[in-house]
Amino acid sequence: MTLSKPNRSAATITANRVDPAPISGICVTCLDGCEGPCEVGRSALKGREIIYPQPFGKVTAGAEKDYPVDFSHFNIQGTCVGAVGIEPDPDKATFPAVDCSTAVGADGSIKLAFPVFTGAVGSTEIARVNWEEMAVGAAISGVIVIVGENVCGMDPQLEMRNGRVVKSPEMDRRINTFKQWYDGTGGIIVQANVEDTRLGAIEYVIDKHGVEILELKWGQGAKDIGGEVKLPSLERALQL
Numbered sequence: 422m423t424l425s426k427p428n429r430s431a432a433t434i435t436a437n438r439v440d441p442a443p444i445s446g447i448c449v450t451c452l453d454g455c456e457g458p459c460e461v462g463r464s465a466l467k468g469r470e471i472i473y474p475q476p477f478g479k480v481t482a483g484a485e486k487d488y489p490v491d492f493s494h495f496n497i498q499g500t501c502v503g504a505v506g507i508e509p510d511p512d513k514a515t516f517p518a519v520d521c522s523t524a525v526g527a528d529g530s531i532k533l534a535f536p537v538f539t540g541a542v543g544s545t546e547i548a549r550v551n552w553e554e555m556a557v558g559a560a561i562s563g564v565i566v567i568v569g570e571n572v573c574g575m576d577p578q579l580e581m582r583n584g585r586v587v588k589s590p591e592m593d594r595r596i597n598t599f600k601q602w603y604d605g606t607g608g609i610i611v612q613a614n615v616e617d618t619r620l621g622a623i624e625y626v627i628d629k630h631g632v633e634i635l636e637l638k639w640g641q642g643a644k645d646i647g648g649e650v651k652l653p654s655l656e657r658a659l660q661l
């Protein structure tokens with residue numbers, strides 16, 4: 422049984438012409454001359470551009486892979502008898518009385534109002550333009566927001582000395598937006614890939630902003646397309 426759906430995805434706006442062979446994702450009758458609504462046909466003509474989620478800068482993309490087990494397979498069965506975690510009193514066992522707070526970190530000093538964190542919101546255009554909502558939302562909700570990798574490296578206003586970051590207005594904006602609304606619960610994580618480490622992005626956010634939660638990555642990108650970026654102009658490509 423194939424759980425993935427190769428060769429077509431809503432993320433790349435591709436599809437099959439007729440039903441696919443499950444393991445390859447190629448149509449059971451691949452038609453001579455077909456330019457493909459599929460990834461194979463389109464990439465043969467347009468190259469790697471077709472693997473980039475579309476429309477560029479306007480979407481966050483997820484996988485269509487099926488998983489044999491997910492949360493929909495579990496039921497929480499309520500009971501009319503007794504209560505757990507609170508007095509069996511209908512005036513006390515109410516929704517607003519639910520306490521989901523927790524603390525994380527080696528010494529438990531990172532207090533969370535709710536035990537979740539966002540995905541890493543990094544250097545992509547969709548991340549940049551939506552950062553404010555994510556950071557403010559996390560700060561006022563008391564949860565963790567993550568600055569994804571390569572924010573300094575992609576910052577058009579970046580200033581470096583001896584190959585190290587000395588000023589990154591975009592990173593400053595990311596952290597300051599969160600701090601402005603931070604009330605003592607929640608937190609901000611800064612992620613660093615190999616390039617961030619080389620640029621000294623971690624030292625920069627610690628020394629300049631006092632960031633206390635970091636995620637070190639051993640590679641670049643969590644996804645198959647990690648390391649690639651689409652740019653609006655040749656000038657920007659040359660700058661990078």
Ligand code: SF4
Nearest residue numbers: 448451452455459462
């Ligand atoms: S090229 Fe056309 S016929 Fe062949 S697999 Fe792709 S969509 Fe199907």
